[in-house]
């Protein structure tokens with residue numbers, strides 16, 4: 001029987017930072033591959049600096065005269081104002097009888113988008129760029145909630161989650177005084193549970209089974225991940241090798257050439273994502289620890305962080321390592337020379353490592369990363385977590401010994417075995433008929 005085309009038009013509105021753009025652009029491509037029309041809404045400073053490399057989705061870019069503010073909080077407010085001013089006009093411009101705009105898929109952090117969607121007579125789907133576990137923690141520990149759970153003892157027990165110690169909790173829970181307005185904003189994501197028409201999570205059922213079951217018992221959530229370019233997992237979308245909208249320019253050729261000349265499983269790939277800033281002392285310990293591990297390493301140090309590397313380290317670098325400002329991370333993780341990923345545990349990096357079967361050394365920094373590290377080390381058992389010294393700094397010895405444990409010791413063999421198991425399960429989730437695939441299908445058929 002011939003399939004009836006789904007003549008819907010979906011608008012996708014990511015919060016414009018790399019870790020949020022990647023999964024939402026990728027989700028857009030997944031939808032477009034099923035015949036719906038998809039328009040990604042972003043801002044000029046993003047679309048102009050890096051033209052989109054996908055012709056399956058259209059871009060609607062909002063012009064702005066001023067530069068986006070540097071601080072995260074101010075940026076969010078600035079983005080809110082800009083979108084509010086322009087959204088009606090964009091929706092009117094996209095008016096099409098044959099492919100009517102039906103829904104806005106918005107970043108769960110921009111909770112105001114659900115009201116805008118509803119005012120325009122559209123549905124709103126909140127897209128969560130972090131794990132389901134995070135949402136359950138935020139749900140129970142929301143300071144505004146009357147029956148909130150507070151962290152007092154040495155550990156907290158929340159429904160469906162493993163026992164969480166202080167070091168496993170998101171930074172906004174333990175250090176809310178450190179980032180008060182950002183913390184408020186993070187917890188305000190809970191509004192999505194009340195208002196959104198759909199709740200879409202970049203995760204997959206078996207990965208966070210208990211947590212997802214608990215969330216499902218309360219809300220109609222849909223898991224649609226891991227949402228990474230098709231060529232690395234299910235290979236269903238032809239030529240889908242990159243997310244497509246990179247805010248940093250990767251040194252692809254240098255990285256791949258360097259990796260090609262290394263032996264199987266001999267390289268540690270090190271990256272802290274697009275936002276983290278390590279202190280100078282921590283950079284020094286990390287740099288020395290990498291040298292001491294005696295393994296080859298490919299380290300992404302963003303241009304703004306490079307001045308933290310000492311001359312002494314740089315003078316010895318070429319014997320063991322390569323530093324680049326940005327790399328094609330998926331290609332790197334998929335390379336046979338890479339034996340482990342030394343990571344800050346951003347949710348995308350975590351999912352990418354799981355999907356490509358790469359064991360990890362977890363060195364979380366803030367936000368959701370400590371909880372992701374807990375799952376990596378204790379639940380999925382695909383990595384080790386470094387232990388901080390008394391002043392909170394991870395020492396050179398700790399860096400070197402953790403790497404050696406994953407790269408050379410018996411424990412590393414077990415971690416690799418588990419990593420391969422998760423790779424297979426991730427593939428099954430997104431393959432035709434898999435749990436995430438079915439959820440995307442269902443989302444579209446109910447538009």
Ligand SMILES: O=c1ccn([C@@H]2O[C@H](COP(=O)(O)OP(=O)(O)O[C@H]3O[C@H](CO)[C@@H](O)[C@H](O)[C@H]3O)[C@@H](O)[C@H]2O)c(=O)[nH]1
Pocket residue numbers: 018019020022129130271272273274275276300325326327328329330345346347348349350352366367368369
């Ligand atoms: O050299 C690099 C380094 C990273 N990446 C990509 O950039 C993304 C980074 O995302 P993520 O690992 O999630 O880290 P952050 O950029 O730090 O992401 C922010 O957003 C995530 C999703 O909300 C959160 O989980 C993180 O804690 C938060 O810091 C990934 O897709 C990587 O593949 C590259 O392509 N090249």
